[in-house]
Amino acid sequence: MIRVCAVGEIPEGEAVRVEHGPDGVPVAVFHVEGEYYAIDDTCTHQDASLADGYVEDCAVECPLHASCFDLRTGQPSGPPARVPVRTHAVVIENGHVYVQLRSAHLPVA
């Protein structure tokens, strides 16, 4: 598990980028309507940080070319991105936010 931040450090509707996620890949952790969601931070269309994107209706819009990814499933809503981003498990423990690889992602090369 990778510690992200203390609960409350991510304002509602915003995200932080974790440079080195559980398998070394950058992860974005979102705080939306009281829930936390974690996805791979890099858009699958072109290298852009989804943590810098615009959050609406539990989806993030990539700041570069406006592909939207569902924060729950990682699925893109439409082009230009076609490939989903991975989603990760978020664990809240003792007032801290952690991110953890899902078993489905293991093992990682």
Next chain:
Amino acid sequence: MTSVSLPPSLVATLPGNIYADPAVFAREQELIFERMWFAAARSSELDKPGAFVTKQVGRENVIILRGRDQQVRAFLNVCRHRGARLCNAEEGQLRRNIQCMYHAWTYGLDGKLVAAPNLTKMQDIDRTEYGLINVHLREWLGYVWVCLADEPPPFETDVIASADERLGGEGVIGGWQVDDLAVGRRITYDVKANWKLIIENFMECYHCATIHPELTEMLPEFAGGYAAQAFVGHGAEFRDDAQAFTIDGTGGHERIPGVDEDHDRRYYAITVRPQVFINLVPDHVIFHRMYPMAVDRTVVECDWLYLPGVVESGADLSRSVELFDRVNRQDFEACEVTQPGMSSRAYRAGGVLVPSEHHIAEFHEWVQARLAE
């Protein structure tokens, strides 16, 4: 050139080349329009976050927009990456950000660099340092005033004081509640004349009886040739049987509540250098902004402002608009007829000002002092 002594009735104008030489215009852009406060947009045009306009200010193109925090901001309309113009429309609604069409460098409405392809791999790029270049901004009278100078002149002495001086008292213009008024009509004029010809025209009324029959009928003292601008605190009185400042003296609107009896039934005119003219009458305000585009071309945007209730009620504004729209067209035609003469050898040493125009010499001295810098 030999200097000729003039009879006391006459004062020399500027020489013709000052109105016709592109090199002089370039210096004016740099030393006047890029140094002073410039009224660029009506704040109410930027009605919601993401609403923007782009305006030519001096030699620069400026984006003016409303941010998510409702603040109005202004930026140079140039991408920090390779210099592409960012917003190519004159007005519009930005969705989330400002994105360059070339390489997708993407800026927030606060000007910060939000995203760019591969930006996360260039962590030494500071997002504020490589954000859009800010332009100084003030809001006054419901307009967005921008200044391209590194150190803008004090707004109070450079802008607000012009209105106070003309109206003969600090804050007198407040009576017209200009920031609360609504735009009832906007007309844009593309005038093939140098901006100074338009200012000089606005400053004098020697031409009024000749080219402005409607205005002179409304304001009988204008037939004498002396403009309201030649005096301090003086408003030209409406003719006795006129009910309102309209094309036929009828069909006025509710008086703006802040306008007191002393200022009722009078017309006041103010020039705020270098590019704003304000006309004040009891029930509306006519606000002109000039955008000098070339030595011989000036775009003039003119707003007719009324109490919001008057505009919302759908009241007929056509009579009041028609009066000053005609005046504008008459004036701009005269300026366009004058422009070619500025390049003539007949005007190489300039022309002359008669006594009712002598106050224009002060404007000429001001221009020359700015250009001498």
